[in-house]
Amino acid sequence: MTMIISLLVSFAFFISPAPSKVANFRLNDLESKSKTYAELKGKKVTVIDFWATWCKPCVRSIPKLVKLHEQYKDRGVQFIGVNVDGTRNLPKVKPMAHSLGIKYPVLLDVNNQVMTDLKVTQIPTIFIVNERDEIVAFHQGYRPGEEEILEKEIQKLLPQETERKQ
Amino acid sequence: MSMRRAISSLFLLWAGCASAQLSFSNLLEYQLGNLPSVSPRDLSTAYNQLNLSYRFRYLKAFAKFESFTHPEAVQDYYQFTQRGVRLGNDKVAFTAGNFYEILGRGLLLRSYEIPGTVREDIGYRVRHGFYRDLDGVLLKYQSHTLELKALRGRPLYNSFPPTVASEARRPSLVEGLEASVRVAQDWSIGGAYLRNEREHRLAKYSTVFINANLPFEVQLYSEFAQQLRPEQDLFDFSHGSSHAFYASANYIAGPFGFSLEAKDYNDFVLLFNDPPPLIKEHTYVVLNRSTHVLEPDNESGWQAEAFLRFNAGHVLTLNASQAENDFFGRRTIFKELFAEFEYVLDEETSVKLFADRSHDPFKLEEKREAFGAYLDKEWAQHWGTILDVEYQTFARAALTHEQVRNYAVAFTLARAPRFSVGVLWERSTDPLLADNPASDRIETKARHWLGGTLGYKYNDRHFLNAFYGKRRGGPTCTAGICYEVLDFEGLEVRWTSNF
Numbered sequence: 019m020t021m022i023i024s025l026l027v028s029f030a031f032f033i034s035p036a037p038s039k040v041a042n043f044r045l046n047d048l049e050s051k052s053k054t055y056a057e058l059k060g061k062k063v064t065v066i067d068f069w070a071t072w073c074k075p076c077v078r079s080i081p082k083l084v085k086l087h088e089q090y091k092d093r094g095v096q097f098i099g100v101n102v103d104g105t106r107n108l109p110k111v112k113p114m115a116h117s118l119g120i121k122y123p124v125l126l127d128v129n130n131q132v133m134t135d136l137k138v139t140q141i142p143t144i145f146i147v148n149e150r151d152e153i154v155a156f157h158q159g160y161r162p163g164e165e166e167i168l169e170k171e172i173q174k175l176l177p178q179e180t181e182r183k184q
Numbered sequence: 185m186s187m188r189r190a191i192s193s194l195f196l197l198w199a200g201c202a203s204a205q206l207s208f209s210n211l212l213e214y215q216l217g218n219l220p221s222v223s224p225r226d227l228s229t230a231y232n233q234l235n236l237s238y239r240f241r242y243l244k245a246f247a248k249f250e251s252f253t254h255p256e257a258v259q260d261y262y263q264f265t266q267r268g269v270r271l272g273n274d275k276v277a278f279t280a281g282n283f284y285e286i287l288g289r290g291l292l293l294r295s296y297e298i299p300g301t302v303r304e305d306i307g308y309r310v311r312h313g314f315y316r317d318l319d320g321v322l323l324k325y326q327s328h329t330l331e332l333k334a335l336r337g338r339p340l341y342n343s344f345p346p347t348v349a350s351e352a353r354r355p356s357l358v359e360g361l362e363a364s365v366r367v368a369q370d371w372s373i374g375g376a377y378l379r380n381e382r383e384h385r386l387a388k389y390s391t392v393f394i395n396a397n398l399p400f401e402v403q404l405y406s407e408f409a410q411q412l413r414p415e416q417d418l419f420d421f422s423h424g425s426s427h428a429f430y431a432s433a434n435y436i437a438g439p440f441g442f443s444l445e446a447k448d449y450n451d452f453v454l455l456f457n458d459p460p461p462l463i464k465e466h467t468y469v470v471l472n473r474s475t476h477v478l479e480p481d482n483e484s485g486w487q488a489e490a491f492l493r494f495n496a497g498h499v500l501t502l503n504a505s506q507a508e509n510d511f512f513g514r515r516t517i518f519k520e521l522f523a524e525f526e527y528v529l530d531e532e533t534s535v536k537l538f539a540d541r542s543h544d545p546f547k548l549e550e551k552r553e554a555f556g557a558y559l560d561k562e563w564a565q566h567w568g569t570i571l572d573v574e575y576q577t578f579a580r581a582a583l584t585h586e587q588v589r590n591y592a593v594a595f596t597l598a599r600a601p602r603f604s605v606g607v608l609w610e611r612s613t614d615p616l617l618a619d620n621p622a623s624d625r626i627e628t629k630a631r632h633w634l635g636g637t638l639g640y641k642y643n644d645r646h647f648l649n650a651f652y653g654k655r656r657g658g659p660t661c662t663a664g665i666c667y668e669v670l671d672f673e674g675l676e677v678r679w680t681s682n683f
Binding site for chain 2: 051054056103105107109131133159
C-alpha cells in the first residue's frame with residue numbers, strides 16, 4: 019500500500035509544474051540582527067545556499083560559491099547563506115563563515131523553519147531564484163564541477179553582455 | 185470533518201486561486217534485508233513520507249502523511265502525522281496545528297525536524313520521520329527590535345513511533361511566553377516563562393538570556409534557566425537545584441576565528457528541551473560514532489574551537505572539549521582534543537588530515553586515538569573522486585586486555601550533477617560488536633561491514649539513492665541531534681521527489 023501511494027504520487031510529479039516561489043522570511047544574521055529575504059535578495063538573481071558547519075560537501079562547495087559571488091555581485095546577483103546548524107554549533111558559525119571567506123549575508127535558521135518551508139531534505143541544497151522570487155533551479159548535495167552548472171544557470175537569468183552595453 | 189473531505193476542500197481551494205501555490209515533497213524508503221542477529225529475517229518494508237503545503241497570500245496550510253508497510257500488519261500505519269494552518273507574514277504569524285519553536289538556545293524548549301532522516305528503534309521495528317514538534321498554537325511577532333512568542337502545545341516524545349497511541353506520544357502540555365528586546369544597537373536581552381503539565385503535575389520554569397556584539401569582533405551569549413519552586417533560590421547553581429547555564433563567546437581577527445563555550449546543567453531533562461552539548465560534531469565516520477552524548481541530568485564542562493585560514497586556502501581547525509558527569513557520587517570526565525589541517529594542493533585537489541585523542545570513561549573507552557585522511561580530487565568533464573581513510577584505537581580494559589581497533593575506508597566517484605557511486609568498508613575488533621548474541625559461543629573475530637552506494641539525480645525534482653551491503657550501526661549525530669542507527673544488511677532504496 020505504501021509503495022502504491024508513493025509511486026502514484028511520484029509519477030504525478032513528472033507533470034511539468036509551475037515554478038515554486040520563495041515566500042518572504044525573517045531570520046537573524048551573524049550579528050544577531052533580524053533580516054528579511056526581501057531586504058537581502060538580488061535585483062536579478064538570488065542564490066540561496068543551505069549549509070551547516072558539520073556538513074563536508076557544504077564546506078567543500080562554499081569556496082566555489084564565494085568565487086561566483088565575487089564574480090557576479092555587481093551584476094544584480096546576490097548570494098544568501100542559510101545556516102541550519104541549530105543550537106549545537108551556533109557559536110562556531112561566524113568564525114567558520116569567516117574562515118571560509120564568505121562575504122555574502124549568512125542567516126541563521128536555528129529552528130529549520132525556512133528549511134522546512136522550502137522542503138529542503140538534504141544539505142547542501144542550493145536554490146537559484148529569479149527576480150519574481152520563482153525557484154528556477156535547485157541542487158541537492160554537491161559534486162565537484164557543480165559550480166560550473168550553477169554559473170550557467172545564473173548566466174541564463176542575466177541580460178547578455180552586449181545587451182548590457184546597449 | 186473527515187480527512188478525505190479536508191483534502192478535497194484543499195484541492196478545490198487550490199483550483200480556485202490562480203495565485204495560490206500547492207507543493208509536495210515525497211520520500212520513499214524501501215528496505216529488503218535484516219538486522220544482524222535479529223529475527224524475523226529477510227524483511228521487506230517500505231516507509232513513505234508525503235509533505236503537502238498550500239500557500240495563498242498570507243495563508244499556508246500543510247500536512248505530513250506517513251505510512252509504513254511491514255510483513256506483520258500490526259506494525260503497519262497510514263497516518264496524517266502533522267497538519268495545520270499558518271496565517272501571517274514575516275512580522276506576525278499565527279499557527280494552529282503542528283509547529284517547531286525554540287525558546288532561548290533550547291535550554292527550556294526546542295523542537296526540530298531532521299529532514300530526510302528516517303528513524304527506527306530496535307524495540308518497535310517501525311520506521312518514522314525524525315522530528316520533535318509541538319501540536320497546539322503559536323503566536324509570534326518579530327521585528328528589528330522586538331521578538332515575542334506565545335505558545336501552547338503538546339510536545340512529541342519521538343522515541344515512540346506513530347503506532348503508539350497519541351496520548352503516550354504526547355504526554356505533556358506546555359505553555360510558554362518569550363520576549364526579547366534589542367536594548368541598544370548591539371545588545372539584546374530576553375526571558376521566557378514555561379509551564380509543563382504532565383499527569384496532573386505542574387512544573388514551572390524560567391530563563392533569562394543576553395546577547396551582545398562587542399568591539400573587536402567579539403560576540404557573547406549567556407543564558408540561565410531554572411525550575412521555579414519554593415525551595416530553590418533564583419540563580420541557584422547548587423548541586424540540588426534544577427538549572428541549566430550556558431555561555432558562549434566568539435571572536436574573529438583577520439584569518440583567525442575562535443569560539444569558547446561553557447555549560448552547567450543539573451536535573452534538567454525535560455523531554456522537550458535540547459541544551460547545547462558542547463561536544464564537537466564530527467564529520468568523520470569513526471569520530472561521529474564515538475560522540476559523547478549529553479546528560480542534562482548532571483553535566484558541566486566547556487568547549488573551545490579555533491580556525492586559522494592561510495592565504496593559499498589551507499585551513500587549520502583545533503578543538504578541545506571537556507564534560508564532567510557526577511552520578512551517585514561517581515565522577516567521570518570526558519576529554520577530547522581534535523586537530524584537522526586542510527591542505528589545498530591546487531584548484532582541483534585538497535587533502536584533509538586529522539588526529540583526535542579522547543578519554544571516555546562513560547563508554548568504558550580509554551586512551552582513544554584516531555587518525556585519518558580525506559583526499560578530494562576534481563577531474564575533467566565534471567568528474568570527481570573522494571578517498572576517506574580512518575583509523576581508531578582505544579582500550580576497553582573492562583572487557584579485554586587488547587587494544588580495540590576500528591577502520592573505515594570510503595571511496596566515492598561522482599559526476600556532477602547527476603551521478604555518484606561509492607563503497608564503504610569498516611572493520612572492528614571491539615568485543616562488544618564481535619560477539620553474536622544469538623549464538624551460544626562467544627565470538628572474538630573481527631567484524632567487517634562492506635557496502636556500496638549509488639546516487640542518481642533524474643532531474644531537479646527526482647533523486648534516487650541506493651545502498652546494498654552491510655551497514656554498521658551505533659550512535660550518530662546529524663544536525664546537532666544524536667540518535668542510534670541500527671545495523672543493516674541488505675538493499676535500501678530511497679527516492680525523494682519535490683513538486
